[in-house]
Amino acid sequence: MLKVNDLIVFYENAIAVNDLSLQVRSGQIVGIIGSNSAGKTTLMNTISGLILDMRIKEQRKGGERITVMGTVSFDGEDISEMPAYERAQKGIVLCRERHPIFPDSSVQENLKIAGYLRTRAQVKQGVEQAFELFPNLARWRRRKAGFLSGGEQQMLAIGMAMMVGPKLLLLDEPLLGLSPAMQNQLVDAIKDVSSQTGVTLVIAEQFARPLLPWLDFAYVIENGMLTLTGPGPELMHNPEIKSAYFGV
Ligand SMILES: Nc1ncnc2c1ncn2[C@@H]1O[C@H](COP(=O)(O)OP(=O)(O)O)[C@@H](O)[C@H]1O
Ligand SMILES: [Mg+2]
Structure with a gap:
Protein backbone atom coordinates (compact mmCIF):
# COMPACT_ATOMS: atom_id res chain seq x y z
CA MET A 1 0.00 0.00 0.00
CA LEU A 2 2.78 2.41 0.96
CA LYS A 3 6.31 2.29 -0.38
CA VAL A 4 9.13 4.65 0.50
CA ASN A 5 12.21 4.21 -1.66
CA ASP A 6 15.71 5.54 -1.02
CA LEU A 7 14.40 8.58 0.85
CA ILE A 8 16.87 11.31 1.74
CA VAL A 9 15.82 14.55 3.47
CA PHE A 10 18.17 17.45 4.19
CA TYR A 11 17.47 20.57 6.22
CA GLU A 12 19.95 23.05 4.79
CA ASN A 13 23.09 20.96 5.15
CA ALA A 14 22.01 18.60 7.92
CA ILE A 15 20.73 15.20 6.91
CA ALA A 16 17.57 14.12 8.77
CA VAL A 17 16.63 10.99 6.81
CA ASN A 18 19.43 9.05 5.21
CA ASP A 19 18.63 6.62 2.40
CA LEU A 20 15.63 5.00 3.99
CA SER A 21 13.25 2.53 2.36
CA LEU A 22 10.18 0.94 3.84
CA GLN A 23 6.96 -0.83 2.91
CA VAL A 24 3.56 -1.01 4.53
CA ARG A 25 0.87 -3.50 3.54
CA SER A 26 -2.83 -2.80 3.78
CA GLY A 27 -4.26 -3.42 7.27
CA GLN A 28 -0.89 -3.58 9.01
CA ILE A 29 0.31 -1.76 12.09
CA VAL A 30 3.86 -0.65 11.33
CA GLY A 31 6.16 1.13 13.76
CA ILE A 32 8.94 3.63 13.18
CA ILE A 33 10.96 3.34 16.37
CA GLY A 34 13.70 5.80 17.25
CA SER A 35 14.90 8.12 19.96
CA ASN A 36 14.70 11.91 19.90
CA SER A 37 15.85 13.49 16.61
CA ALA A 38 16.17 10.11 14.92
CA GLY A 39 14.17 11.50 11.98
CA LYS A 40 10.69 10.13 12.79
CA THR A 41 8.75 13.37 12.33
CA THR A 42 10.65 14.19 9.15
CA LEU A 43 9.70 10.77 7.77
CA MET A 44 6.02 11.16 8.77
CA ASN A 45 5.93 14.65 7.25
CA THR A 46 7.43 13.29 4.05
CA ILE A 47 4.85 10.49 3.81
CA SER A 48 1.97 12.91 4.46
CA GLY A 49 3.35 15.56 2.11
CA LEU A 50 3.64 18.20 4.80
CA ILE A 51 7.35 18.48 4.07
CA LEU A 52 6.50 19.93 0.63
CA ASP A 53 4.45 22.71 2.28
CA MET A 54 7.32 23.34 4.69
CA ARG A 55 9.74 23.48 1.77
CA ILE A 56 7.60 26.06 -0.07
CA LYS A 57 7.19 28.17 3.08
CA GLU A 58 10.92 28.17 3.73
CA GLN A 59 11.60 29.12 0.10
CA ARG A 60 9.15 32.04 0.33
CA LYS A 61 10.71 33.53 3.39
CA GLY A 62 14.20 32.82 2.10
CA GLY A 63 14.86 30.42 4.96
CA GLU A 64 16.69 27.11 5.08
CA ARG A 65 16.63 24.88 2.06
CA ILE A 66 14.79 21.60 2.47
CA THR A 67 15.82 18.92 0.00
CA VAL A 68 13.81 15.74 -0.51
CA MET A 69 15.10 12.89 -2.69
CA GLY A 70 13.71 9.43 -3.30
CA THR A 71 10.10 8.40 -3.86
CA VAL A 72 6.92 7.80 -1.94
CA SER A 73 4.23 5.69 -3.58
CA PHE A 74 0.74 4.88 -2.41
CA ASP A 75 -1.43 2.15 -3.94
CA GLY A 76 1.07 1.87 -6.78
CA GLU A 77 1.06 5.58 -7.63
CA ASP A 78 4.11 7.81 -7.24
CA ILE A 79 2.93 10.64 -4.97
CA SER A 80 6.34 12.16 -4.25
CA GLU A 81 5.35 15.56 -5.64
CA MET A 82 1.69 15.45 -4.56
CA PRO A 83 0.67 18.17 -2.08
CA ALA A 84 -0.49 17.16 1.40
CA TYR A 85 -4.18 18.02 0.86
CA GLU A 86 -4.35 15.74 -2.20
CA ARG A 87 -2.72 12.94 -0.25
CA ALA A 88 -5.32 13.47 2.47
CA GLN A 89 -8.05 13.14 -0.16
CA LYS A 90 -6.46 9.86 -1.20
CA GLY A 91 -6.68 8.71 2.42
CA ILE A 92 -3.26 9.52 3.91
CA VAL A 93 -3.95 11.35 7.17
CA LEU A 94 -1.36 12.52 9.69
CA CYS A 95 -2.04 12.92 13.40
CA ARG A 96 0.82 15.20 14.32
CA GLU A 97 3.13 15.17 17.27
CA ARG A 98 1.52 17.16 20.10
CA HIS A 99 -1.80 17.05 18.28
CA PRO A 100 -3.63 20.36 18.05
CA ILE A 101 -7.14 20.18 19.53
CA PHE A 102 -9.55 23.02 20.34
CA PRO A 103 -9.46 23.20 24.16
CA ASP A 104 -12.48 25.50 24.51
CA SER A 105 -14.74 23.41 22.29
CA SER A 106 -16.46 20.27 23.50
CA VAL A 107 -15.24 16.80 22.60
CA GLN A 108 -18.15 16.35 20.21
CA GLU A 109 -17.55 19.74 18.58
CA ASN A 110 -13.88 18.90 18.08
CA LEU A 111 -14.85 15.74 16.21
CA LYS A 112 -17.35 17.64 14.07
CA ILE A 113 -14.79 20.33 13.24
CA ALA A 114 -12.36 17.63 12.10
CA GLY A 115 -15.02 16.29 9.73
CA TYR A 116 -15.68 19.65 8.07
CA LEU A 117 -14.90 18.30 4.59
CA ARG A 118 -17.30 15.39 4.90
CA THR A 119 -21.04 15.01 4.39
CA ARG A 120 -23.44 15.36 7.29
CA ALA A 121 -24.12 11.60 7.28
CA GLN A 122 -20.39 10.85 7.32
CA VAL A 123 -19.88 13.22 10.25
CA LYS A 124 -22.69 11.59 12.21
CA GLN A 125 -21.29 8.14 11.50
CA GLY A 126 -17.74 9.29 12.29
CA VAL A 127 -18.72 10.74 15.67
CA GLU A 128 -20.55 7.52 16.56
CA GLN A 129 -17.53 5.48 15.53
CA ALA A 130 -15.19 7.65 17.62
CA PHE A 131 -17.42 7.17 20.67
CA GLU A 132 -17.49 3.41 20.10
CA LEU A 133 -13.73 3.22 19.77
CA PHE A 134 -13.06 5.54 22.70
CA PRO A 135 -15.70 5.10 25.43
CA ASN A 136 -13.94 7.77 27.52
CA LEU A 137 -14.68 10.31 24.83
CA ALA A 138 -18.34 9.29 24.82
CA ARG A 139 -18.51 9.84 28.55
CA TRP A 140 -17.06 13.35 28.22
CA ARG A 141 -18.69 14.29 24.93
CA ARG A 142 -20.03 17.63 26.18
CA GLN A 153 -6.76 14.32 24.49
CA GLN A 154 -4.57 11.97 22.47
CA MET A 155 -7.56 9.69 21.86
CA LEU A 156 -9.52 12.73 20.74
CA ALA A 157 -6.72 13.70 18.36
CA ILE A 158 -6.82 10.19 16.86
CA GLY A 159 -10.63 10.33 16.72
CA MET A 160 -10.35 13.64 14.88
CA ALA A 161 -7.91 12.15 12.37
CA MET A 162 -10.32 9.22 11.86
CA MET A 163 -13.09 11.72 11.03
CA VAL A 164 -11.24 12.47 7.78
CA GLY A 165 -11.82 8.86 6.68
CA PRO A 166 -8.21 7.68 6.34
CA LYS A 167 -7.00 4.54 4.60
CA LEU A 168 -3.52 5.12 5.98
CA LEU A 169 -3.33 6.80 9.38
CA LEU A 170 0.04 8.19 10.47
CA LEU A 171 0.47 8.72 14.22
CA ASP A 172 3.49 10.77 15.28
CA GLU A 173 4.46 9.96 18.89
CA PRO A 174 0.99 9.22 20.27
CA LEU A 175 2.44 8.06 23.61
CA LEU A 176 4.47 11.21 24.27
CA GLY A 177 3.85 12.72 27.69
CA LEU A 178 1.63 9.88 28.94
CA SER A 179 2.10 7.81 32.09
CA PRO A 180 2.95 4.12 31.54
CA ALA A 181 -0.60 3.10 32.51
CA MET A 182 -2.06 5.64 30.09
CA GLN A 183 0.37 4.48 27.39
CA ASN A 184 -0.99 0.94 27.72
CA GLN A 185 -4.55 2.20 27.53
CA LEU A 186 -3.76 4.18 24.40
CA VAL A 187 -2.04 1.20 22.78
CA ASP A 188 -5.22 -0.82 23.47
CA ALA A 189 -7.28 1.92 21.84
CA ILE A 190 -4.97 1.95 18.82
CA LYS A 191 -5.33 -1.85 18.49
CA ASP A 192 -9.12 -1.40 18.51
CA VAL A 193 -8.90 1.26 15.81
CA SER A 194 -6.93 -1.20 13.69
CA SER A 195 -9.10 -4.26 14.25
CA GLN A 196 -12.48 -2.52 14.10
CA THR A 197 -11.89 -0.20 11.15
CA GLY A 198 -9.18 -2.03 9.17
CA VAL A 199 -7.30 1.25 8.72
CA THR A 200 -3.59 0.85 8.02
CA LEU A 201 -1.42 2.39 10.72
CA VAL A 202 2.11 3.78 10.74
CA ILE A 203 3.18 4.84 14.21
CA ALA A 204 6.36 6.80 15.01
CA GLU A 205 7.35 6.26 18.61
CA GLN A 206 10.27 6.45 21.01
CA PHE A 207 8.42 4.53 23.72
CA ALA A 208 8.77 1.15 22.04
CA ARG A 209 7.96 -1.12 24.92
CA PRO A 210 4.13 -1.00 25.07
CA LEU A 211 3.85 -0.86 21.29
CA LEU A 212 6.35 -3.43 19.95
CA PRO A 213 4.34 -6.59 20.76
CA TRP A 214 1.54 -5.37 18.47
CA LEU A 215 3.57 -4.25 15.50
CA ASP A 216 3.30 -6.37 12.36
CA PHE A 217 6.59 -4.83 11.40
CA ALA A 218 8.96 -2.31 12.94
CA TYR A 219 11.68 -0.13 11.49
CA VAL A 220 14.22 1.11 14.00
CA ILE A 221 16.00 4.30 12.96
CA GLU A 222 18.98 6.16 14.36
CA ASN A 223 20.30 9.39 12.88
CA GLY A 224 17.94 9.00 9.95
CA MET A 225 19.21 5.53 9.08
CA LEU A 226 17.61 2.12 9.47
CA THR A 227 19.44 0.05 12.05
CA LEU A 228 17.07 -2.87 12.67
CA THR A 229 13.91 -4.22 11.11
CA GLY A 230 11.55 -7.08 11.83
CA PRO A 231 8.21 -8.08 13.28
CA GLY A 232 7.57 -6.30 16.59
CA PRO A 233 7.42 -9.42 18.80
CA GLU A 234 10.76 -10.57 17.37
CA LEU A 235 12.45 -7.26 18.10
CA MET A 236 11.15 -7.43 21.68
CA HIS A 237 13.79 -10.09 22.32
CA ASN A 238 16.61 -8.31 20.51
CA PRO A 239 19.41 -7.38 22.95
CA GLU A 240 20.08 -4.04 21.23
CA ILE A 241 16.44 -3.06 21.55
CA LYS A 242 16.39 -4.16 25.16
CA SER A 243 19.37 -2.02 26.08
CA ALA A 244 18.40 1.02 23.99
CA TYR A 245 14.67 1.13 24.72
CA PHE A 246 13.92 -0.96 27.78
CA GLY A 247 16.89 0.11 29.87
CA VAL A 248 17.99 -3.47 30.65
N1 LIG B 1 12.73 22.28 10.48
C1 LIG B 1 13.94 21.80 10.75
N2 LIG B 1 15.04 22.50 10.43
C2 LIG B 1 16.27 22.03 10.68
N3 LIG B 1 16.53 20.84 11.21
C3 LIG B 1 15.47 20.09 11.57
C4 LIG B 1 14.12 20.52 11.36
N4 LIG B 1 13.30 19.56 11.82
C5 LIG B 1 14.08 18.57 12.28
N5 LIG B 1 15.39 18.89 12.13
C6 LIG B 1 16.52 18.04 12.49
O1 LIG B 1 16.39 16.82 11.79
C7 LIG B 1 16.69 15.72 12.63
C8 LIG B 1 15.48 14.80 12.73
O2 LIG B 1 14.44 15.47 13.44
P1 LIG B 1 12.97 14.87 13.59
O3 LIG B 1 12.53 14.36 12.28
O4 LIG B 1 12.14 15.90 14.23
O5 LIG B 1 13.24 13.64 14.58
P2 LIG B 1 12.27 12.93 15.63
O6 LIG B 1 10.86 13.20 15.24
O7 LIG B 1 12.65 11.49 15.53
O8 LIG B 1 12.61 13.49 16.98
C9 LIG B 1 17.13 16.32 13.95
O9 LIG B 1 18.53 16.38 13.97
C10 LIG B 1 16.52 17.69 13.96
O10 LIG B 1 17.31 18.58 14.72
MG1 LIG C 1 9.27 13.86 16.27
Missing part, protein backbone atom coordinates in the same frame (compact mmCIF):
# COMPACT_ATOMS: atom_id res chain seq x y z
CA ARG A 143 -16.97 18.48 28.20
CA LYS A 144 -14.46 21.09 26.98
CA ALA A 145 -11.59 19.19 25.35
CA GLY A 146 -9.07 21.19 27.39
CA PHE A 147 -10.31 19.46 30.53
CA LEU A 148 -9.54 15.96 29.27
CA SER A 149 -6.51 14.06 30.58
CA GLY A 150 -3.43 13.82 28.34
CA GLY A 151 -4.37 10.31 27.23
CA GLU A 152 -7.95 11.29 26.48
Whole structure:
Protein backbone atom coordinates (compact mmCIF):
# COMPACT_ATOMS: atom_id res chain seq x y z
CA MET A 1 0.00 0.00 0.00
CA LEU A 2 2.78 2.41 0.96
CA LYS A 3 6.31 2.29 -0.38
CA VAL A 4 9.13 4.65 0.50
CA ASN A 5 12.21 4.21 -1.66
CA ASP A 6 15.71 5.54 -1.02
CA LEU A 7 14.40 8.58 0.85
CA ILE A 8 16.87 11.31 1.74
CA VAL A 9 15.82 14.55 3.47
CA PHE A 10 18.17 17.45 4.19
CA TYR A 11 17.47 20.57 6.22
CA GLU A 12 19.95 23.05 4.79
CA ASN A 13 23.09 20.96 5.15
CA ALA A 14 22.01 18.60 7.92
CA ILE A 15 20.73 15.20 6.91
CA ALA A 16 17.57 14.12 8.77
CA VAL A 17 16.63 10.99 6.81
CA ASN A 18 19.43 9.05 5.21
CA ASP A 19 18.63 6.62 2.40
CA LEU A 20 15.63 5.00 3.99
CA SER A 21 13.25 2.53 2.36
CA LEU A 22 10.18 0.94 3.84
CA GLN A 23 6.96 -0.83 2.91
CA VAL A 24 3.56 -1.01 4.53
CA ARG A 25 0.87 -3.50 3.54
CA SER A 26 -2.83 -2.80 3.78
CA GLY A 27 -4.26 -3.42 7.27
CA GLN A 28 -0.89 -3.58 9.01
CA ILE A 29 0.31 -1.76 12.09
CA VAL A 30 3.86 -0.65 11.33
CA GLY A 31 6.16 1.13 13.76
CA ILE A 32 8.94 3.63 13.18
CA ILE A 33 10.96 3.34 16.37
CA GLY A 34 13.70 5.80 17.25
CA SER A 35 14.90 8.12 19.96
CA ASN A 36 14.70 11.91 19.90
CA SER A 37 15.85 13.49 16.61
CA ALA A 38 16.17 10.11 14.92
CA GLY A 39 14.17 11.50 11.98
CA LYS A 40 10.69 10.13 12.79
CA THR A 41 8.75 13.37 12.33
CA THR A 42 10.65 14.19 9.15
CA LEU A 43 9.70 10.77 7.77
CA MET A 44 6.02 11.16 8.77
CA ASN A 45 5.93 14.65 7.25
CA THR A 46 7.43 13.29 4.05
CA ILE A 47 4.85 10.49 3.81
CA SER A 48 1.97 12.91 4.46
CA GLY A 49 3.35 15.56 2.11
CA LEU A 50 3.64 18.20 4.80
CA ILE A 51 7.35 18.48 4.07
CA LEU A 52 6.50 19.93 0.63
CA ASP A 53 4.45 22.71 2.28
CA MET A 54 7.32 23.34 4.69
CA ARG A 55 9.74 23.48 1.77
CA ILE A 56 7.60 26.06 -0.07
CA LYS A 57 7.19 28.17 3.08
CA GLU A 58 10.92 28.17 3.73
CA GLN A 59 11.60 29.12 0.10
CA ARG A 60 9.15 32.04 0.33
CA LYS A 61 10.71 33.53 3.39
CA GLY A 62 14.20 32.82 2.10
CA GLY A 63 14.86 30.42 4.96
CA GLU A 64 16.69 27.11 5.08
CA ARG A 65 16.63 24.88 2.06
CA ILE A 66 14.79 21.60 2.47
CA THR A 67 15.82 18.92 0.00
CA VAL A 68 13.81 15.74 -0.51
CA MET A 69 15.10 12.89 -2.69
CA GLY A 70 13.71 9.43 -3.30
CA THR A 71 10.10 8.40 -3.86
CA VAL A 72 6.92 7.80 -1.94
CA SER A 73 4.23 5.69 -3.58
CA PHE A 74 0.74 4.88 -2.41
CA ASP A 75 -1.43 2.15 -3.94
CA GLY A 76 1.07 1.87 -6.78
CA GLU A 77 1.06 5.58 -7.63
CA ASP A 78 4.11 7.81 -7.24
CA ILE A 79 2.93 10.64 -4.97
CA SER A 80 6.34 12.16 -4.25
CA GLU A 81 5.35 15.56 -5.64
CA MET A 82 1.69 15.45 -4.56
CA PRO A 83 0.67 18.17 -2.08
CA ALA A 84 -0.49 17.16 1.40
CA TYR A 85 -4.18 18.02 0.86
CA GLU A 86 -4.35 15.74 -2.20
CA ARG A 87 -2.72 12.94 -0.25
CA ALA A 88 -5.32 13.47 2.47
CA GLN A 89 -8.05 13.14 -0.16
CA LYS A 90 -6.46 9.86 -1.20
CA GLY A 91 -6.68 8.71 2.42
CA ILE A 92 -3.26 9.52 3.91
CA VAL A 93 -3.95 11.35 7.17
CA LEU A 94 -1.36 12.52 9.69
CA CYS A 95 -2.04 12.92 13.40
CA ARG A 96 0.82 15.20 14.32
CA GLU A 97 3.13 15.17 17.27
CA ARG A 98 1.52 17.16 20.10
CA HIS A 99 -1.80 17.05 18.28
CA PRO A 100 -3.63 20.36 18.05
CA ILE A 101 -7.14 20.18 19.53
CA PHE A 102 -9.55 23.02 20.34
CA PRO A 103 -9.46 23.20 24.16
CA ASP A 104 -12.48 25.50 24.51
CA SER A 105 -14.74 23.41 22.29
CA SER A 106 -16.46 20.27 23.50
CA VAL A 107 -15.24 16.80 22.60
CA GLN A 108 -18.15 16.35 20.21
CA GLU A 109 -17.55 19.74 18.58
CA ASN A 110 -13.88 18.90 18.08
CA LEU A 111 -14.85 15.74 16.21
CA LYS A 112 -17.35 17.64 14.07
CA ILE A 113 -14.79 20.33 13.24
CA ALA A 114 -12.36 17.63 12.10
CA GLY A 115 -15.02 16.29 9.73
CA TYR A 116 -15.68 19.65 8.07
CA LEU A 117 -14.90 18.30 4.59
CA ARG A 118 -17.30 15.39 4.90
CA THR A 119 -21.04 15.01 4.39
CA ARG A 120 -23.44 15.36 7.29
CA ALA A 121 -24.12 11.60 7.28
CA GLN A 122 -20.39 10.85 7.32
CA VAL A 123 -19.88 13.22 10.25
CA LYS A 124 -22.69 11.59 12.21
CA GLN A 125 -21.29 8.14 11.50
CA GLY A 126 -17.74 9.29 12.29
CA VAL A 127 -18.72 10.74 15.67
CA GLU A 128 -20.55 7.52 16.56
CA GLN A 129 -17.53 5.48 15.53
CA ALA A 130 -15.19 7.65 17.62
CA PHE A 131 -17.42 7.17 20.67
CA GLU A 132 -17.49 3.41 20.10
CA LEU A 133 -13.73 3.22 19.77
CA PHE A 134 -13.06 5.54 22.70
CA PRO A 135 -15.70 5.10 25.43
CA ASN A 136 -13.94 7.77 27.52
CA LEU A 137 -14.68 10.31 24.83
CA ALA A 138 -18.34 9.29 24.82
CA ARG A 139 -18.51 9.84 28.55
CA TRP A 140 -17.06 13.35 28.22
CA ARG A 141 -18.69 14.29 24.93
CA ARG A 142 -20.03 17.63 26.18
CA ARG A 143 -16.97 18.48 28.20
CA LYS A 144 -14.46 21.09 26.98
CA ALA A 145 -11.59 19.19 25.35
CA GLY A 146 -9.07 21.19 27.39
CA PHE A 147 -10.31 19.46 30.53
CA LEU A 148 -9.54 15.96 29.27
CA SER A 149 -6.51 14.06 30.58
CA GLY A 150 -3.43 13.82 28.34
CA GLY A 151 -4.37 10.31 27.23
CA GLU A 152 -7.95 11.29 26.48
CA GLN A 153 -6.76 14.32 24.49
CA GLN A 154 -4.57 11.97 22.47
CA MET A 155 -7.56 9.69 21.86
CA LEU A 156 -9.52 12.73 20.74
CA ALA A 157 -6.72 13.70 18.36
CA ILE A 158 -6.82 10.19 16.86
CA GLY A 159 -10.63 10.33 16.72
CA MET A 160 -10.35 13.64 14.88
CA ALA A 161 -7.91 12.15 12.37
CA MET A 162 -10.32 9.22 11.86
CA MET A 163 -13.09 11.72 11.03
CA VAL A 164 -11.24 12.47 7.78
CA GLY A 165 -11.82 8.86 6.68
CA PRO A 166 -8.21 7.68 6.34
CA LYS A 167 -7.00 4.54 4.60
CA LEU A 168 -3.52 5.12 5.98
CA LEU A 169 -3.33 6.80 9.38
CA LEU A 170 0.04 8.19 10.47
CA LEU A 171 0.47 8.72 14.22
CA ASP A 172 3.49 10.77 15.28
CA GLU A 173 4.46 9.96 18.89
CA PRO A 174 0.99 9.22 20.27
CA LEU A 175 2.44 8.06 23.61
CA LEU A 176 4.47 11.21 24.27
CA GLY A 177 3.85 12.72 27.69
CA LEU A 178 1.63 9.88 28.94
CA SER A 179 2.10 7.81 32.09
CA PRO A 180 2.95 4.12 31.54
CA ALA A 181 -0.60 3.10 32.51
CA MET A 182 -2.06 5.64 30.09
CA GLN A 183 0.37 4.48 27.39
CA ASN A 184 -0.99 0.94 27.72
CA GLN A 185 -4.55 2.20 27.53
CA LEU A 186 -3.76 4.18 24.40
CA VAL A 187 -2.04 1.20 22.78
CA ASP A 188 -5.22 -0.82 23.47
CA ALA A 189 -7.28 1.92 21.84
CA ILE A 190 -4.97 1.95 18.82
CA LYS A 191 -5.33 -1.85 18.49
CA ASP A 192 -9.12 -1.40 18.51
CA VAL A 193 -8.90 1.26 15.81
CA SER A 194 -6.93 -1.20 13.69
CA SER A 195 -9.10 -4.26 14.25
CA GLN A 196 -12.48 -2.52 14.10
CA THR A 197 -11.89 -0.20 11.15
CA GLY A 198 -9.18 -2.03 9.17
CA VAL A 199 -7.30 1.25 8.72
CA THR A 200 -3.59 0.85 8.02
CA LEU A 201 -1.42 2.39 10.72
CA VAL A 202 2.11 3.78 10.74
CA ILE A 203 3.18 4.84 14.21
CA ALA A 204 6.36 6.80 15.01
CA GLU A 205 7.35 6.26 18.61
CA GLN A 206 10.27 6.45 21.01
CA PHE A 207 8.42 4.53 23.72
CA ALA A 208 8.77 1.15 22.04
CA ARG A 209 7.96 -1.12 24.92
CA PRO A 210 4.13 -1.00 25.07
CA LEU A 211 3.85 -0.86 21.29
CA LEU A 212 6.35 -3.43 19.95
CA PRO A 213 4.34 -6.59 20.76
CA TRP A 214 1.54 -5.37 18.47
CA LEU A 215 3.57 -4.25 15.50
CA ASP A 216 3.30 -6.37 12.36
CA PHE A 217 6.59 -4.83 11.40
CA ALA A 218 8.96 -2.31 12.94
CA TYR A 219 11.68 -0.13 11.49
CA VAL A 220 14.22 1.11 14.00
CA ILE A 221 16.00 4.30 12.96
CA GLU A 222 18.98 6.16 14.36
CA ASN A 223 20.30 9.39 12.88
CA GLY A 224 17.94 9.00 9.95
CA MET A 225 19.21 5.53 9.08
CA LEU A 226 17.61 2.12 9.47
CA THR A 227 19.44 0.05 12.05
CA LEU A 228 17.07 -2.87 12.67
CA THR A 229 13.91 -4.22 11.11
CA GLY A 230 11.55 -7.08 11.83
CA PRO A 231 8.21 -8.08 13.28
CA GLY A 232 7.57 -6.30 16.59
CA PRO A 233 7.42 -9.42 18.80
CA GLU A 234 10.76 -10.57 17.37
CA LEU A 235 12.45 -7.26 18.10
CA MET A 236 11.15 -7.43 21.68
CA HIS A 237 13.79 -10.09 22.32
CA ASN A 238 16.61 -8.31 20.51
CA PRO A 239 19.41 -7.38 22.95
CA GLU A 240 20.08 -4.04 21.23
CA ILE A 241 16.44 -3.06 21.55
CA LYS A 242 16.39 -4.16 25.16
CA SER A 243 19.37 -2.02 26.08
CA ALA A 244 18.40 1.02 23.99
CA TYR A 245 14.67 1.13 24.72
CA PHE A 246 13.92 -0.96 27.78
CA GLY A 247 16.89 0.11 29.87
CA VAL A 248 17.99 -3.47 30.65
N1 LIG B 1 12.73 22.28 10.48
C1 LIG B 1 13.94 21.80 10.75
N2 LIG B 1 15.04 22.50 10.43
C2 LIG B 1 16.27 22.03 10.68
N3 LIG B 1 16.53 20.84 11.21
C3 LIG B 1 15.47 20.09 11.57
C4 LIG B 1 14.12 20.52 11.36
N4 LIG B 1 13.30 19.56 11.82
C5 LIG B 1 14.08 18.57 12.28
N5 LIG B 1 15.39 18.89 12.13
C6 LIG B 1 16.52 18.04 12.49
O1 LIG B 1 16.39 16.82 11.79
C7 LIG B 1 16.69 15.72 12.63
C8 LIG B 1 15.48 14.80 12.73
O2 LIG B 1 14.44 15.47 13.44
P1 LIG B 1 12.97 14.87 13.59
O3 LIG B 1 12.53 14.36 12.28
O4 LIG B 1 12.14 15.90 14.23
O5 LIG B 1 13.24 13.64 14.58
P2 LIG B 1 12.27 12.93 15.63
O6 LIG B 1 10.86 13.20 15.24
O7 LIG B 1 12.65 11.49 15.53
O8 LIG B 1 12.61 13.49 16.98
C9 LIG B 1 17.13 16.32 13.95
O9 LIG B 1 18.53 16.38 13.97
C10 LIG B 1 16.52 17.69 13.96
O10 LIG B 1 17.31 18.58 14.72
MG1 LIG C 1 9.27 13.86 16.27
